[in-house]
Amino acid sequence: NAGVTQTPKFQVLKTGQSMTLQCAQDMNHEYMSWYRQDPGMGLRLIHYSVGAGITDQGEVPNGYNVSRSTTEDFPLRLLSAAPSQTSVYFCASSRDGRIGVGYEQYFGPGTRLTVT
Amino acid sequence: LAKTTQPISMDSYEGQEVNITCSHNNIATNDYITWYQQFPSQGPRFIIQGYKTKVTNEVASLFIPADRKSSTLSLPRVSLSDTAVYYCLVGDRTEDSWGKLQFGAGTQVVVTP
Numbered sequence: 001n002a003g004v005t006q007t008p009k010f011q012v013l014k015t016g017q018s019m020t021l022q023c024a025q026d027m028n029h030e031y032m033s034w035y036r037q038d039p040g041m042g043l044r045l046i047h048y049s050v051g052a053g054i055t056d057q058g059e060v061p062n063g064y065n066v067s068r069s070t071t072e073d074f075p076l077r078l079l080s081a082a083p084s085q086t087s088v089y090f091c092a093s094s095r096d097g098r099i100g101v102g103y104e105q106y107f108g109p110g111t112r113l114t115v116t
Numbered sequence: 117l118a119k120t121t122q123p124i125s126m127d128s129y130e131g132q133e134v135n136i137t138c139s140h141n142n143i144a145t146n147d148y149i150t151w152y153q154q155f156p157s158q159g160p161r162f163i164i165q166g167y168k169t170k171v172t173n174e175v176a177s178l179f180i181p182a183d184r185k186s187s188t189l190s191l192p193r194v195s196l197s198d199t200a201v202y203y204c205l206v207g208d209r210t211e212d213s214w215g216k217l218q219f220g221a222g223t224q225v226v227v228t229p
Contacts, residue, residue: 004159033217042203043160043219059218090159104150105217107159 004108013081023091031094032074120220138204
């Protein structure tokens with residue numbers, strides 16, 4: 001299994017550009033999520049999905065869109081990049097994200113995004 | 117919101133035991149407590165998970181008191197490679213967000229020779 005894969009590894013955008021960060025998992029996990037991590041900070045939840053066709057907002061959703069058309073893929077779209085979105089983005093998946101059900105999240109290697 | 121509180125940093129010497137306590141006063145009745153480890157430039161990695169009392173695996177132990185309002189991650193005989201940030205994670209159970217999992221600020225553990 002490849003686990004959780006993310007592309008690209010690095011990206012530089014200009015303010016106002018849009019792009020999509022790709023995330024895929026091959027473990028047939030129902031739950032997938034996106035986090036951002038600013039330098040020296042903890043992870044903040046952007047969006048999450050508890051299954052194909054179902055998405056919901058996390059702690060910091062503004063400026064980002066997600067969709068979940070398949071179990072395997074969970075792309076994150078930046079609508080109009082801003083310098084405040086400079087960060088490292090991590091995608092994660094879990095067998096089941098329901099509260100009360102024991103779960104382990106598997107994280108991808110991250111995408112380092114710089115917005116100038 | 118279920119929220120966790122951890123010490124910002126802890127220092128230790130090689131071979132010592134490190135104990136990190138996480139406070140989670142509002143944990144839901146049926147939620148688990150999960151700990152992750154993160155090295156620089158990498159995604160977090162699962163360490164251990166528990167619901168009550170004590171859980172032990174080959175890496176760490178997790179102690180959870182009866183009231184479940186806190187938990188303690190114990191790393192036995194740490195080495196330099198255990199230098200990392202450690203996160204305590206609980207769920208955020210509300211009627212419309214049963215899948216929202218949020219990290220706290222984490223504890224930076226530095227192990228020196």
